[in-house]
Amino acid sequence: MLQINNLVVQIEDKRILNGLDLTVNDGEMAAIMGPNGSGKSTLSYVIAGKEDYEVLDGEILLDGQNLLEMDPDARAAAGVFLAFQYPLEIPGVATMTFLKAALNAQRRARGEAELTTPDFIKRVNNAAGQLEMPKDMLKRALNVGFSGGEKKRMEILQMALLEPNFCVLDETDSGLDIDALRIVSAGVNALRAKNRSFLVITHYQRLLSHIVPDTVHVMAGGKIVRSGGKELAHELEANGYADYRQPTAAE
């Protein structure tokens, strides 16, 4: 599924990722944990294709395709989805308009027929129901006036609709109260499938007791410094990141 080899990334002459290697297999739920400034969010942005970062070396292969050569929209059409840590508000763009534009753009890029409006609405309503989202949220401009928790739910709704095969969740747990965390986690778990992989970025073990990972990776100083099973998350929760802190340019 996803293979990252020797990824070296900087922003404004500051080195953030230092030769990162990571493999996520088909159907795998991988978690990345690590202290602030270890480069976790940078990794998510570089996978999705944000322009601000300069990739100095390495490759990111999704089913053999090098994502680094593709624009963000092409990556999305190829199956990448990033659930943003801070989803953006888009005043003046109706949520339904946006969702339909995204879904149909991806279908066009893949050579599939566009959805009819009734079919589209049915899919949105199904996904919204699962995530216990009030209908009026869908009638507003995208994310405008949404609470932090509502924005995160909207990210998961988009993920459910777009049916990506590689999902990156960047601190999806931040800003969620316990009920919202349960709903969002259930939404993610419902999407687990043998041809869909996840990379869940988080500071805390809390999320991982709802979304149980297959593998846990510790990131520090811009690379993966330790990998293990789900028990590694418990160990980190107990001991903290002290063992992994090291002075880096990112901090």
Add this chain to the structure above:
Amino acid sequence: MGAVTLMRTPAETALAQAFEAAKGKLPGDRDARVKAFNDFIEVGLPHRRVEAFKYTDLRAAFREAAPFAPRPTPEQARTAAAGAKGFGETGALVVTLVDGHVVTEGSELADLPEGVEITTITEAHGVGHTLLDHLSPVPLARENPVYQLNSAFMTDGVVIRIAATIAVERPIHLRFVTTGAFATATRTLVVVEEAASVILLESHEGPDGAAAQLNDVVEFVVGDRAKVCHVRLNAEGSEAVALSTVTARLGEAVSFDSLNVVWGAALSRHQVYLAFAGERSLARINGATMVKGRQHADSTLVVDHGALHCTSRELFKTVIDGEGTGVFQGKIIVQPHAQKTDGRMMSASLLLSEGGTMNNKPELEIFADDVQCAHGATSGQLDEDLLFYIMARGIPKAEAESLLVQAFLGEAIEGVECEAARDALIAGVESWLKAR
């Protein structure tokens, strides 16, 4: 005045000659025309050292004066009316003006709905119609050279009266079509009596490449508790110079909306002079402008709060591509007795290219002490983070940019009450974006 005369530009000289030749034939009060022309020619075409025209130099824009168009033949009128796009199918009651003349071809002037009176300004002058007493309802406008030129030359136009308490169901659509490099001067007067309501649509279009010089004025006299929704579209040809003025005098508890959408003309200037003459009225003046290439579009407005408890909202959105130029000049005046005025004015521009220019000049002149007034102006580019967010969902860059530009302009357009016209405007924005 001798020295001024000597300094006349070729265009001013041509206008003076045209006025001399025409003044005996033009309908209506000749003295009023002569006064307007003298007021105009005394100062001449305004240039950039005239403060109100600092960003829009009409002396430079008028190298020559285009000839006024003769009345089109029925055949020409039919062809022009048939080719007009307007707002598409709106179900509106249409009055067509070709090259500045009201034509019966493509116009619905008979069997009008109850309480609706429509006549031409030429006919109204001919019979000395009492409605003409309402002409020029906002004295401030009479000092404006563009308005003065129109008052001197007005050849034709429409007089509309909506009788008291009549709510006109069908929008009234004034369809202005230009066929060549002509000058026009049209005057429209809309008198909306007490508690009546009307939607007035105006579309202006002409052929690309023809250096037409257009000057149209639409005046509203709005009675107490009446409601007006006015939508104007400038889809003029690529070489046109399009000057337009809206004046409005509002009674008590009026609701008045006026939107001007611009994507046409090489140079345009749209002026609004709005006067609150009765208490507790609400006016919303919006603009949505798109310029590209070397287009220049100016929106200038003066809102005169002369009564208690009135509210004004101005929202002007400008999108600039290529080497286009946008201008916004807005002035809110609050008279000493106009307490409890609530005025807010906003100009926002989006620069899509390196070469674009936006000039903003908001002004407040407040002579009352118990008022709330604010103005703001912003200029910026498309937000890169928003673009990334949209693209990360699979939407290609051009489409993502279009979504953001449509959303930006949409805020000024979404209040349009005539759904068909609103849809046509939104579709127009989309085509503009596709073509850029």
